[in-house]
């Protein structure tokens with residue numbers, strides 16, 4: 001692709017994003033090229049590492065076109081449903097599951113499979129690698145958020161999060177979460193109506209996370225916050241071009257507004273938390289404020305703010321994506337729906353009228369969890385992760401130079417028949433306990449929640465909110481039929497169904 005077409009593409013992307021102003025679009029392209037040229041010189045400096053390494057053997061692969069590398073091919077694969085196409089083409093071309101490339105201005109190595117995941121976990125534990133989210137993402141989340149911090153600070157944050165997001169803490173909020181879920185289903189799902197599943201689950205995932213964390217349930221405050229969150233989420237997945245009208249600029253504004261809201265909630269809770277210290281508070285934010293690590297240290301104000309924002313961002317689209325595809329699989333597999341009905345009617349029959357949900361109910365929804373796990377195997381909401389080498393390291397006979405990125409994807413293990421028989425088949429029984437014990441899931445072959453020291457801290461929360469949604473849908477006896485049966489999967493900015501999964505609800 002020549003430089004002119006790249007420029008046109010950038011202008012088109014930018015114009016599609018938000019600008020209809022030709023002058024601004026041209027300005028954007030010029031700025032983009034200036035930035036790229038500066039970045040290219042920095043990137044070249046990193047790649048000098050290669051030249052000094054006379055005897056080192058880099059993995060096979062192509063570094064693509066100038067500073068652009070293979071970014072456009074990668075983005076095109078994402079647009080077609082995920083990174084799999086990009087990975088498969090290169091794996092076949094270079095006859096190697098590990099290959100070098102250049103993405104988003106960085107020389108990178110792509111690895112795949114459970115062994116590669118183990119190599120990444122060990123490397124991170126030995127501090128030869130570290131988690132490496134793009135800096136514009138961290139700019140939006142905050143530099144004190146868990147993905148941005150390392151070492152002792154990160155360990156402290158994770159200890160505190162374990163206490164606040166584990167089953168013990170969730171037991172205190174699950175009853176309220178159940179009531180909220182029931183209300184959501186009653187409001188959104190009505191017999192004979194057409195709704196968008198994507199809109200429903202996004203609204204649900206946001207409301208449940210925001211209410212349980214911050215205790216804010218009132219309208220219109222909640223809907224306004226959801227609007228801000230969508231802007232932030234779009235900025236996280238777009239081009240980091242900070243110009244008036246751009247997605248990124250809107251995301252920064254949304255971040256600032258959300259921060260103000262979170263700061264004010266923290267101040268209110270700090271006052272009331274001091275009053276109830278010693279008692280057990282229901283809100284997760286109050287628990288975060290009161291929590292201490294093993295040395296008795298609390299989170300600072302900046303940490304509280306960035307951690308809270310991260311929790312909502314991390315749990316929002318991921319849970320919505322999981323529910324979207326779970327509902328799609330349930331619709332397409334009547335036998336799966338039948339087993340869900342049995343499970344949820346069984347759980348409901350054990351409860352007295354008006355009794356709230358408990359954490360034990362969630363863990364008893366075993367088949368539901370198997371359905372959700374199988375959904376995340378086939379449609380992992382997070383596509384992959386990025387690490388950065390802190391020194392030259394060896395893998396599979398190759399050298400990966402210091403400062404390079406290493407990229408892994410979930411799909412590369414989840415859809416590999418070495419780990420999952422008949423991998424493209426939706427089969428929740430893979431995750432039912434008896435079967436799992438028999439077949440022995442290979443360690444690090446199932447990684448929807450990431451790997452290593454930065455793996456997800458919200459697994460129990462995600463399990464709670466997604467299981468409750470399915471519970472109330474099934475108990476309301478709803479059935480649904482897609483109005484777009486051949487709807488495509490889209491991947492930018494988040495994995496979802498391209499037309500929002502429109503359905504007709506029936507009972």
Ligand code: HEM
Nearest residue numbers: 146147314315318319382385449450454456457458461462
């Ligand atoms: C189905 C739902 C979810 C999926 C698939 C998911 C997946 C992931 C993945 C893959 C990562 C690791 C990213 C990396 O490699 O750096 C991650 C990190 C994280 N997730 Fe989740 N997540 C989900 C829900 C949640 C929820 C509900 C919360 C909180 C309430 C949450 C909180 C976090 C946090 C705090 C991190 C950062 C951990 C760290 O950097 O130490 N996640 N998640």
